[in-house]
Amino acid sequence: MARRALITGITGQDGSYLAECLLDRGYEVWGLVRGQANPRVSRVRRLLRDVALVRGDLLDQGSLISAVEKVQPDEVYNLGAISFVPMSWEQAELTGEVTGMGVLRMLEAIRVCSGVSSSRTPAESGQIRFYQASSSEMFGQVRETPQTEITPFHPRSPYGVAKAYGHFLTQNYRESYGMFAVSGILFNHESPRRGAEFVTRKVSLGAARIKLGLADHLRLGNLEACRDWGYAGDYVRAMHLMLQAGQPEDYVIGTGRTHTVRELVEAAFAAVGLDWERHVVTDRSLHRPAEVDLLCADPKKAREQLGWEPSVSFEELIAMMVESDLKLLSEGGDPDQDSSWP
Secondary structure, X not given: OOOEEEEEOOXXXXXXXXXXXXXXXXXXXXXXXXXXXXXXXXXXXXHOOOOEEEEXXXXXXXXXXXXXXHHOOOEEEEOOOOOOHHHHHHOHHHHHHHHHHHHHHHHHHHHHHHOOOOOOOOOOOOOOEEEEEEEHHHOXXXXXXXXXXXXXXXXXXXXXXXXXXXXXXXXHHHHHHOOEEEEEEEOOEEOOOOOOOOHHHHHHHHHHHHHOOOOOOEEEOOOOOEEOOEEHHHHHHHHHHHHHOOOOOOEEEOOOOOEEHHHHHHHHHHHOOOOHHHOEEEOHHHOOOOOOOEOOEOOHHHHHHHOOOOOOOHHHHHHHHHHHHHHHHHOOOOHHHOOOOO
């Protein structure tokens, strides 16, 4: 009998890649959606015709219990969140409710549906396994570089704070209830399916628009911010591997290599044969209120215990995104309407 997985955040970049990954492995995949009228649902249906959908909302405890009872999953991947960091300052309370408290509600739904008591017992082989999408933004103002599973957190945004809350809750449910609950501390991971508001996609779209004569300039904020960027398709493989391990543990997932936003811009404009300095304008109004200057993963534990390695380099990733956006724009697609998806 096929294993069954439930994915929150199925309409996002990571949800779609994870669903493809699991379908390829013979899983029966369910996606949690807030309502069938959501325009992103039709996008998922086009891309993932074999995914079943179930109604549920990370803001509504009862709906999550109903969803888990209906699906009866072997694995739950909680990818749902308000994940655009700048928006977390504008909607701090909602970010806390969805990105933070949503983790609690999903853990409680699993606990209730599994009949897990409050006693600490070893994880049972037949229980629901839970993956929480933690984030490198939890490190924030970093205490050490590179960052490992035991590096202290100092988040610098409401998003990072909410993710830290969810991360510690996952640890707490694992230690208090014996649940197979793990967190993947994923560093920045991108793809042609990344939302147009994120800096990597903003740059790839900007380079493509300028190349096609649809724009003259691209406005960006802090060009010196450093990130560890990888390919989303690689990172969802790590999520799956974490839930196949013998014991529930948390893992840092990243490439171990950092690049500045400036290097990102250079790579994107080089891919279309343009001099970025003639087209990019820096704008201090686009800087974060509290900047995170340097994030760099130490993925040694994942490499040694899970056998995970990234397969796509930074340069290949940026070229892939620019090529995809050139095709999208040449065909008259609208990135803001998610038409960049197949």
